[in-house]
Amino acid sequence: MNLDRCCIHTITTKPWSLNECVERYAAAGVKGISVWQNAVEGMTHTQAGELIRKNGLEVVSYVRGGFFPHTSAEERVKAIEHNKKLVEEAAALGAPLIVLVCGASPDQSLETSREQIQVGIEAVLPLAEQLNVKLAIEPLHPMYAADRSAINTLAQANDMSEAIGSSFVGVAVDVYHLWWEPNLEAEIKRCGKNGHLLAYHVCDWKVNTLDMLNDRGLMGEGCIDIKKISSWVDATGFDGYVEVEIFSNIYWQQNQQNFLNNIVKAFIEKV
Amino acid sequence: MNLDRCCIHTITTKPWSLNECVERYAAAGVKGISVWQNAVEGMTHTQAGELIRKNGLEVVSYVRGGFFPHTSAEERVKAIEHNKKLVEEAAALGAPLIVLVCGASPDQSLETSREQIQVGIEAVLPLAEQLNVKLAIEPLHPMYAADRSAINTLAQANDMSEAIGSSFVGVAVDVYHLWWEPNLEAEIKRCGKNGHLLAYHVCDWKVNTLDMLNDRGLMGEGCIDIKKISSWVDATGFDGYVEVEIFSNIYWQQNQQNFLNNIVKAFIEKV
Numbered sequence: 132m133n134l135d136r137c138c139i140h141t142i143t144t145k146p147w148s149l150n151e152c153v154e155r156y157a158a159a160g161v162k163g164i165s166v167w168q169n170a171v172e173g174m175t176h177t178q179a180g181e182l183i184r185k186n187g188l189e190v191v192s193y194v195r196g197g198f199f200p201h202t203s204a205e206e207r208v209k210a211i212e213h214n215k216k217l218v219e220e221a222a223a224l225g226a227p228l229i230v231l232v233c234g235a236s237p238d239q240s241l242e243t244s245r246e247q248i249q250v251g252i253e254a255v256l257p258l259a260e261q262l263n264v265k266l267a268i269e270p271l272h273p274m275y276a277a278d279r280s281a282i283n284t285l286a287q288a289n290d291m292s293e294a295i296g297s298s299f300v301g302v303a304v305d306v307y308h309l310w311w312e313p314n315l316e317a318e319i320k321r322c323g324k325n326g327h328l329l330a331y332h333v334c335d336w337k338v339n340t341l342d343m344l345n346d347r348g349l350m351g352e353g354c355i356d357i358k359k360i361s362s363w364v365d366a367t368g369f370d371g372y373v374e375v376e377i378f379s380n381i382y383w384q385q386n387q388q389n390f391l392n393n394i395v396k397a398f399i400e401k402v
Numbered sequence: 403m404n405l406d407r408c409c410i411h412t413i414t415t416k417p418w419s420l421n422e423c424v425e426r427y428a429a430a431g432v433k434g435i436s437v438w439q440n441a442v443e444g445m446t447h448t449q450a451g452e453l454i455r456k457n458g459l460e461v462v463s464y465v466r467g468g469f470f471p472h473t474s475a476e477e478r479v480k481a482i483e484h485n486k487k488l489v490e491e492a493a494a495l496g497a498p499l500i501v502l503v504c505g506a507s508p509d510q511s512l513e514t515s516r517e518q519i520q521v522g523i524e525a526v527l528p529l530a531e532q533l534n535v536k537l538a539i540e541p542l543h544p545m546y547a548a549d550r551s552a553i554n555t556l557a558q559a560n561d562m563s564e565a566i567g568s569s570f571v572g573v574a575v576d577v578y579h580l581w582w583e584p585n586l587e588a589e590i591k592r593c594g595k596n597g598h599l600l601a602y603h604v605c606d607w608k609v610n611t612l613d614m615l616n617d618r619g620l621m622g623e624g625c626i627d628i629k630k631i632s633s634w635v636d637a638t639g640f641d642g643y644v645e646v647e648i649f650s651n652i653y654w655q656q657n658q659q660n661f662l663n664n665i666v667k668a669f670i671e672k673v
Contacts, residue, residue: 274543277624311512336548353548354548
């Protein structure tokens with residue numbers, strides 16, 4: 132993939148400050164940055180946005196909102212308030228989009244959690260529309276269904292986006308979560324056709340995954356046919372940034388500049 | 403669930419020999435045993451079957467065949483031959499069923515692996531029919547799609563069982579693999595209606611799973627609503643054994659008799 136479409140999530144190079152991320156990404160020819168909440172430290176979101184644009188980078192998304200389901204109604208209200216705050220932060224940052232890790236509670240059914248997710252998104256939506264920040268439901272791999280997301284397939288994310296029916300709510304397609312999905316090509320087509328394909332994330336699935344959360348692979352290192360999925364995404368007309376999002380205890384322990392160089396190489400060759 | 407329907411997989415109490423499994427299970431009031439290949443050691447399969455029946459237990463299944471997909475045609479032929487040998491062993495053991503962990507190859511698409519699985523099962527089927535051993539496709543959780551199974555939903559297992567269309571090929575429903583599946587109730591109904599629901603496995607999904615393979619929970623320890631899924635399975639008319647299959651580095655390190663006592667308790671209270 133052409134490097135002009137390359138965006139990197141700050142979490143990918145977690146040891147770096149936002150300042151370092153911005154300078155190093157820009158120097159490597161990367162054009163976009165997705166900002167994790169923890170990366171904005173010691174400055175306001177407005178300042179963070181200025182820092183990024185001053186270095187010639189574009190803010191692609193703010194990560195991450197969600198976690199709407201709770202057995203307690205009070206906790207659900209808190210989650211909605213928290214997400215509203217995130218929308219304000221995203222607007223200050225100049226991020227056009229918030230990624231939603233929707234949440235799940237092990238103490239209730241996935242169906243109930245899904246209902247609470249929809250209620251939560253709809254409660255945040257008016258502010259999101261007002262501040263021009265889109266909300267992207269990220270379906271998470273079924274291995275996260277216990278407590279991270281009750282939305283585990285693109286089919287389910289499409290269902291919910293269609294049920295909500297706003298141009299401000301769509302989907303973040305991540306190859307890590309969805310590569311195994313039975314009707315993935317058709318669901319990507321459906322997502323694009325409805326105008327709901329808002330973001331596209333890449334990394335790889337290592338055949339011997341050592342950690343369920345923090346052992347994602349660099350593109351090309353695993354078993355996902357990323358080029359094929361990219362072709363499906365592009366075929367919908369999507370021409371936005373392709374976001375590299377790698378959580379990895381292994382890579383975080385290595386020299387981050389070398390890692391960045393390898394990301395750029397892999398992005399050009401394997402995405 | 404009534405203990406009369408309780409079956410335990412030998413792998414659940416891996417530190418025990420088959421002899422110990424048989425004696426302890428029987429003494430605990432367990433009625434069925436599913437025998438893993440590694441448990442038959444120092445005796446023939448015929449002798450193992452006799453040992454089990456002599457102690458008043460029933461052989462429920464032989465575990466496990468499958469692993470059909472390979473990029474090399476030669477390896478695929480070898481896999482089929484291996485599975486034929488397993489069918490013969492199952493027949494000698496007196497097992498009415500072999501559980502198939504169907505396999506996947508990270509070096510080819512899941513679609514190709516699925517085609518090879520179907521070819522493999524159909525190649526083994528004549529011998530299975532001749533020796534009266536059924537073949538149960540076990541859909542595995544999507545986190546095993548890289549190299550363990552390209553069949554990751556009950557929907558896919560139903561599709562394949564229907565495509566093969568033999569009364570000797572069906573499905574093993576395991577709550578660990580399928581609890582998150584979007585249309586699980588409907589797929590269980592479909593499976594039962596077609597006469598394809600051949601086996602039902604239970605354990606639990608721990609919210610903080612430490613190991614992708616060997617950290618399954620005891621029933622009641624995790625977030626799966628096992629009673630609900632059991633009610634769906636029973637509603638199809640299934641009245642066979644309910645098989646406890648727990649891989650756990652944690653439990654394998656503990657006193658196996660205490661663990662067995664806890665399994666029996668959990669089976670009665672939580673299944």
